[in-house]
Amino acid sequence: MxxxxxxxxxxxxxxxxxxxxxxxxxxxxxxxxxxxxxxxxxxxxxxxxxxxxxxxxxxxxxxxxxxxxxxxxxxxxxxxxxxxxxxxxxxxxxxxxxxxxxxxxxxxxxxxxxxxxxxxxxxxxxxxxxxxxxxxxxxxxxxxxxxxxxxxxAAPVVKVETGVSLPSTVLAYQLYGDANRASGLIDIAGSATPLVMPTLFDALAS
Known part of the structure; x- marks a missing residue:
């Protein structure tokens, strides 16, 4: 067949x-x-x-x-x-x-x-x-x-712990100095709620 x-x-x-x-x-x-x-x-x-x-x-x-x-x-x-x-x-x-x-x-x-x-x-x-x-x-x-x-x-991945839920744009600015990297942050973290990110998530080290 x-x-x-x-x-x-x-x-x-x-x-x-x-x-x-x-x-x-x-x-x-x-x-x-x-x-x-x-x-x-x-x-x-x-x-x-x-x-x-x-x-x-x-x-x-x-x-x-x-x-x-x-x-x-x-x-x-x-x-x-x-x-x-x-x-x-x-x-x-x-x-x-x-x-x-x-x-x-x-x-x-x-x-x-x-x-x-x-x-x-x-x-x-x-x-x-x-x-x-x-x-x-x-x-x-x-x-x-x-x-x-x-x-x-490629960049290594690190664990980020914030203690409080924050928007992805705020976290992207705090981590990388660039709020435009929020979409990439969401992808790596696997978050379905970009306005309220988890308090513990994976992110690129740089």
Whole structure:
């Protein structure tokens, strides 16, 4: 039983709509997704990976990286999804400007795990998947090293305890001398109430 094309193409279309901002790339992906419905199996596999790479290379922010997640799938469709996901995360993980060391390390862990799952899926292809196995192993390894370098350059996270709830803009000014950094403070703290921040939260050290 072959991978379900509708599942894969719908997944690609959803990711493209959420992540790809370049108008020409978005239009081209739309045409390619439609055309992929009628090509032979080998061409479909190659084209699906190629389209996923375009999407991954369009990632600019951590939120885009987080959007790359697998759809519900089973059997050979799940194997195909896992291979595409491993490749996409390896490519995408090197692109954002990770705001903190913990966020970069979480991304690296996700890339590493997805890479292991993808490589295991490729291994089931035997000799036919030898080139893909070698390439995917390499790109996952390189991505993890690059993200490690990014993590080393990112700001560390510290615990902040205020004793009283304050607005995020006030805290951003007190911590960094810049109230405009309030949105970043909210993201790191994971707060849903920017006007009344928790009294104990994580924040960038600088």
């Amino acid at each position: 072959a991978a379900d094309r509708d599942t894969i193409l719908s997944w690609l279309a959803d990711l493209a709509a959420a992540i790809v901002t370049d108008a020409e790339d978005a239009a081209d992906l739309g045409v390619r997704i439609d055309a992929a419905r009628t090509v032979d199996a080998a061409t479909f596999a190659s084209e699906a990976l190629s389209m996923m790479r375009v999407i991954a290379e369009s990632v600019d922010a951590p939120a885009d990286f987080d959007r790359i997640a697998a759809p519900a799938a089973t059997g050979q469709t799940l194997d195909a999804v896992n291979i595409m996901l491993g490749m996409a995360l390896a490519v995408a993980g090197c692109r954002p400007d990770w705001p903190s060391r913990p966020s970069a390390r979480r991304a690296r862990s996700r890339v590493s795990l997805a890479g292991d799952v993808a490589i295991a899926a490729v291994d089931q292809l035997g000799g036919e998947g030898a080139d893909l196995y070698a390439w995917l192993s390499s790109v996952t390894s390189v991505s993890c090293r690059v993200i490690s370098d990014l993590a080393a350059d």
